[in-house]
Amino acid sequence: MKYLTCSQILQHDQLSPCRKDGLILLTTRSIFLFLTLFYTVSAWAEVVHVVTTDFPPYSYERNGNAGGMATEIVEQALKKAGLDYDLKVFTWSRAYHTAVHEKNTLIFSIARSAERENLFQWVAKVAPYRIRLYKLASRDDIRIQSLQDARHYIVGGEYSDIKQAYLIKQGFEAGKNILLVAKDELNIRKLFAGRIDLIPFNEFSLPIMLNKEGHNLSELQPVLDLEEISYDLYVAFNKETPETSVQALRDAMHRLRISGQIAKIQDRYLDHRTVSLPSDVGSKPPAD
Known part of the structure; x- marks a missing residue:
C-alpha cells in the first residue's frame, strides 16, 4: 500500500488532516471509508x-417477553435493517400517544386512515384486519341490519382506537351509545356482564381474547361487517424520525415480503376460518 505525504494529500484533498512533521497514516480511501461509516452510524445511532x-x-406480552405475529415480523425487519431498538407493550392509547409525540418511535399494528395519514411516516403493511360488530348469541332481542340500527344499542369502544373513531364519525356519541375503556378485553367482560350490547372486534384476534376471558366464539354472533375499517394494519414511524431509518426499515420489510418470510409467519398465527353472518339477522331495531 502506498502512503502519501501531507503535501501530496493536500494537493488531492484540501480537507484531509495531516501532521506537519511526518507521513500520514491514512490513505484518501481510508478517510473516505471512515467518513462514510461515521455518517451512517451517526444517522442510525439513536x-x-x-x-x-x-x-x-x-402482539402480546407474556412473562416479560413480547411475542406475536406482527412482533416477529417487525423484529426481523429491524434486525435486517441494522437498527438498534427497544420494545415496550403499552395500552393502545399510551402507545399511540407516544408514537405521535416522541421522535424515533415506531408503532405497530396500526390502521391507516385519512385522519392519521399525516401524523406518521408509514413504513409497510404488517397484517390483515377485519372488523365485525358482535352481540351475544343469546341476545335474540338485538336485531341489526345497518349502523343506523346499531345506534339504538350500547357499543363498547377503546380510547384512541380506529373503531371508536369510525363509529363516532358515523353518529355514535361517546358516553351515550358508545362507552370507552382503556383495553378491548374489558369490553368482552362488559358484554358478558350485560353492561353493553355490542362490540366491534377484529375477527382474527377475537377467538384468542375470548379464550383468555374464559369464553369461546360460539357464544357470540356477528351481526354486521364494518368494511370501511377492515383493511391491512401497518408499521409506522413518528414524523420526526430520520428518513434514513424509515427507508432502511421499508427496504427490510420489502425484502422479507418478497422472500416469503412474512407470509410464513402469518400462516403460523392466523386462523383463516370465518364465522358466516346468519341469513336471518333481524329486521327491526327496538323503538326509541
Missing part, C-alpha cells in the same frame, strides 16, 4: 423505541 399493545395474535 435507538428506535418500538411500541405496541396487547393485541393477539398480532
